[in-house]
Amino acid sequence: xxxxxxxxxxADEDSLAVSEEEEEAMSGSQEEAEDEDGSGGSYAATGxxxxxxxxxxxxxxxxxxxxxxxxxxxxxxxxxxxxxxDSESLKxxxxxxxxxxxxxxxxTPAIAKTLLMCYMWDKERLLNDLxxxxxxxxxxxxxxxxxxxxxxxxxxxxAPAEAAPSSSGTITCGVCMCETPAAQCSTNxxxxxxxxxxxxxxxxxxxGEGKARHVVCMSFKCGVVCDETLVSKVMKGDPTxxxxxxxxxxxSYLEDNAxxxxxxxxxxxxxxxxxxxxxxxxxxxxxxLAFCFKCAGAPHSPCTCKMWDMWEEKVNGDSxxxxxxxxxxxxxxxxxxxxxxxxxxxxxxxxxxxxFCWLCGQGTGMQHTWTSIANHSCGRFKDELDARxxxxxxxxxxxxxxxxxxxxxxxxxxxxxxxxxxxxARIAASEHDGVEARDYGWLVGALDQLxxxxxxxxxxxxxxxxFFGGAMFADDFTEEQNEVNRNLFEDNQxxxxxxxxxxxxxxxxxGETLSLDSxxxxxxxxxxxxxxxxxxxFFRLIxxxxxxxxxxxxxxxxxxxx
Amino acid sequence: MAAAxxxxxxxxxxxxxQRLLSEPAPGISxxxxxxxxxxxxxxxxxPSASPYEGGAFKLELFLPEDYPMAPPKVRFLTKIYHPxxxxxxxxxxxxxxxxxxxxxxxxxxxxxxxxxxxxxNPDDPLAENVAKHWKDNEQEAIATAKEWTRLYATM
Numbered sequence: 001x002x003x004x005x006x007x008x009x010x011a012d013e014d015s016l017a018v019s020e021e022e023e024e025a026m027s028g029s030q031e032e033a034e035d036e037d038g039s040g041g042s043y044a045a046t047g048x049x050x051x052x053x054x055x056x057x058x059x060x061x062x063x064x065x066x067x068x069x070x071x072x073x074x075x076x077x078x079x080x081x082x083x084x085x086d087s088e089s090l091k092x093x094x095x096x097x098x099x100x101x102x103x104x105x106x107x108t109p110a111i112a113k114t115l116l117m118c119y120m121w122d123k124e125r126l127l128n129d130l131x132x133x134x135x136x137x138x139x140x141x142x143x144x145x146x147x148x149x150x151x152x153x154x155x156x157x158x159a160p161a162e163a164a165p166s167s168s169g170t171i172t173c174g175v176c177m178c179e180t181p182a183a184q185c186s187t188n189x190x191x192x193x194x195x196x197x198x199x200x201x202x203x204x205x206x207x208g209e210g211k212a213r214h215v216v217c218m219s220f221k222c223g224v225v226c227d228e229t230l231v232s233k234v235m236k237g238d239p240t241x242x243x244x245x246x247x248x249x250x251x252s253y254l255e256d257n258a259x260x261x262x263x264x265x266x267x268x269x270x271x272x273x274x275x276x277x278x279x280x281x282x283x284x285x286x287x288x289l290a291f292c293f294k295c296a297g298a299p300h301s302p303c304t305c306k307m308w309d310m311w312e313e314k315v316n317g318d319s320x321x322x323x324x325x326x327x328x329x330x331x332x333x334x335x336x337x338x339x340x341x342x343x344x345x346x347x348x349x350x351x352x353x354x355x356f357c358w359l360c361g362q363g364t365g366m367q368h369t370w371t372s373i374a375n376h377s378c379g380r381f382k383d384e385l386d387a388r389x390x391x392x393x394x395x396x397x398x399x400x401x402x403x404x405x406x407x408x409x410x411x412x413x414x415x416x417x418x419x420x421x422x423x424x425a426r427i428a429a430s431e432h433d434g435v436e437a438r439d440y441g442w443l444v445g446a447l448d449q450l451x452x453x454x455x456x457x458x459x460x461x462x463x464x465x466x467f468f469g470g471a472m473f474a475d476d477f478t479e480e481q482n483e484v485n486r487n488l489f490e491d492n493q494x495x496x497x498x499x500x501x502x503x504x505x506x507x508x509x510x511g512e513t514l515s516l517d518s519x520x521x522x523x524x525x526x527x528x529x530x531x532x533x534x535x536x537x538f539f540r541l542i543x544x545x546x547x548x549x550x551x552x553x554x555x556x557x558x559x560x561x562x
Numbered sequence: 563m564a565a566a567x568x569x570x571x572x573x574x575x576x577x578x579x580q581r582l583l584s585e586p587a588p589g590i591s592x593x594x595x596x597x598x599x600x601x602x603x604x605x606x607x608x609p610s611a612s613p614y615e616g617g618a619f620k621l622e623l624f625l626p627e628d629y630p631m632a633p634p635k636v637r638f639l640t641k642i643y644h645p646x647x648x649x650x651x652x653x654x655x656x657x658x659x660x661x662x663x664x665x666x667x668x669x670x671x672x673x674x675x676x677x678x679x680x681x682x683n684p685d686d687p688l689a690e691n692v693a694k695h696w697k698d699n700e701q702e703a704i705a706t707a708k709e710w711t712r713l714y715a716t717m
Contacts, residue, residue, distance in 0.1 A: 175630055175664045176574045202664055205631040220663040220670075 617715030
């Protein structure tokens with residue numbers, strides 16, 4: 001249920017707690033009632049300081065959600081390519097990353113953490129640099145003690161502080177210039193000793209200024225990071241600041257990490273997403289919000305981030321005005337300005353002086369009566385109309401064509417989202433109370449597939465608007481190529497749309513009765529498999545036949561994992 | 563009044579002040595103000611073999627509340643033509659900013675400023691136009707610096 005990669009990441013000491021978590025997640029809602037006892041306790045043990053009961057419930061429902069998501073991917077064999085991070089898993093993921101590096105390079109976890117923070121948690125780059133540039137160079141850059149000769153990197157595990165001071169038993173602190181008993185002094189891993197009061201003052205200022213992730217020794221030009229043993233020793237009188245220090249280190253995994261992005265929900269749900277590597281992913285957060293990892297906008301594949309940005313601007317910029325204009329005006333065939341009919345007969349005269357027929361929008365002469373315009377007959381010239389309309393008017397028409405279809409699917413997504421939530425609740429209830437085992441995994445999977453497909457379909461109209469015609473790819477394709485491409489694209493789009501409507505109907509039927517009728521079930525499963533295949537084919541066409549031929553930009557998009 | 567203030571002053575500042583007064587660094591004098599013992603009136607003599615030779619430059623130095631955890635604030639009061647000093651007398655010196663270490667002292671800071679006068683660094687400028695002048699025509703820039711020294715820094 002849980003992705004393989006997560007399981008593998010959970011090294012040694014953690015495995016017990018994790019397997020319990022997984023069990024909990026797998027058994028899903030049935031176990032929720034028993035959360036108060038044993039299994040819930042395991043969360044509290046690894047958990048934060050908040051209420052253990054709510055904590056464990058949250059975590060359970062989240063893990064279950066994740067499970068549902070993955071179950072939804074047909075076959076379930078391919079990983080999602082991302083995972084949701086909450087305050088619990090953050091600690092675990094960070095520790096795993098640290099332990100990984102510590103194990104591979106044979107250094108202490110504290111050193112691994114300093115290195116990783118310095119390398120923005122890019123493990124591969126860090127290990128490459130350690131290999132290529134050598135340990136000394138990397139350590140020096142990260143503010144770690146460079147070991148001399150045979151001494152192990154572990155030298156940053158400081159020798160007992162008492163060992164460093166002189167035999168007289170006091171040290172003259174180089175900062176406050178006071179004679180201080182050695183017991184009240186501390187030595188950083190670089191060997192520089194100062195009195196605890198000065199260390200504390202230094203750390204307070206540095207942490208207060210938000211530099212908690214890289215506090216260096218007080219000695220001039222030393223540059224060695226204050227090790228955590230030192231920090232926790234001298235800061236123990238100020239738990240608030242010490243907490244700020246460790247929180248900052250924890251948050252570093254999210255804030256400094258190129259593979260992590262915060263969920264863009266407003267108000268923020270408190271989650272972040274970590275991708276496995278490929279940033280072109282459209283993850284769904286535990287809060288239910290799906291977004292593009294790269295640009296944090298709504299999921300927009302097969303549009304590129306740039307296309308989506310332009311589309312959003314076009315759609316949201318003045319959609320109200322645009323809709324009103326579309327409903328109440330017609331573009332002048334000469335100057336393309338929108339013209340509103342303020343009464344009178346069907347001959348309308350634009351401000352620019354061009355008369356045209358209100359019924360068909362075609363330019364005419366001025367001679368007319370109430371019932372007819374001289375030398376003009378609507379309908380007979382209808383076919384030529386498009387060709388005669390000016391470029392701008394055609395573009396507007398083109399936009400409205402795609403926008404209306406885009407909007408229809410977007411509306412469907414919104415409606416289906418509400419229905420989906422209700423249905424999922426009923427499924428959960430039904431799975432819970434039945435005597436015989438009921439498995440609605442097929443239906444949940446179908447709903448997920450449906451949602452993915454709707455989104456792809458919806459966005460494909462925005463894609464088509466930019467890709468077939470318009471200025472964006474004007475230099476990449478000839479008219480004929482464009483025509484061929486568009487036909488291919490529309491064929492695929494239509495095939496997907498048909499299957500989506502079919503599955504939508506089937507899922508509705510299955511959802512109404514929650515029947516386990518095998519015929520209906522097979523139909524649903526078949527249809528979702530069909531959709532998966534069609535999405536794959538659709539994207540293969542888009543990636544290999546369309547984007548791949550574009551030379552003006554390198555388009556990268558998220559591909560739904562079918 | 564100064565005595566009452568001194569009682570609240572960190573020991574380190576008192577020690578530094580005493581030492582600055584008893585063993586001043588060559589070419590540098592620094593004495594605390596009567597009203598505020600954290601405020602120092604500083605005088606640096608232009609280093610020999612520099613365009614500032616023969617000049618006496620007044621500076622102000624202030625020790626903020628966080629000192630020595632935070633760097634002192636130093637500013638030229640005398641006009642000076644130098645690529646690392648701007649019109650307002652502010653100084654571009656790494657140890658006054660991110661390279662500050664609590665182990666540094668007033669004395670070391672002032673010595674560093676003196677060294678900066680001997681070796682201007684037009685690659686890391688605060689005064690863009692002066693730095694450009696310095697790079698395009700060093701001879702002429704030095705002449706201007708000498709002229710300014712004569713005009714503004716000689717008693």
